[in-house]
Amino acid sequence: MDSKAIIRDLLLEGLDDWVPVDRLIWLAREESKQSGGDFRSLAIELLTELMRDGLMDIGELGDTGFEPWSxxxxxxLARLVTALDQVDWMPAGGVCWLANTPKGDRMASE
Structure with a gap:
């Protein structure tokens, strides 16, 4: 599975529900095992693409549901990398969630 396939997979999951960052990290680890690359670099690359292309927001679950980070x-991204470094990139359902934007939903539906 390459980067584009991982992004598509995340967006498809995001059509139904918010996606824990754990899922992105797991997919990056699996891809890195195949390619021999560093999963952290791949995860950051994926997160950067998702954010800069306006496909997903990063945030947390609060009283109003998904609350994107400001x-x-x-x-x-810097906040997220710092938070992931603090848990040694094993968030165990914590740290943050990913939510499709309307653009991400459109891309997943195509």
């Missing part, structure tokens, strides 16, 4: 893409 800030521009670079600030949100």
């Amino acid at each position: 800030g521009d893409a670079d600030a949100v």
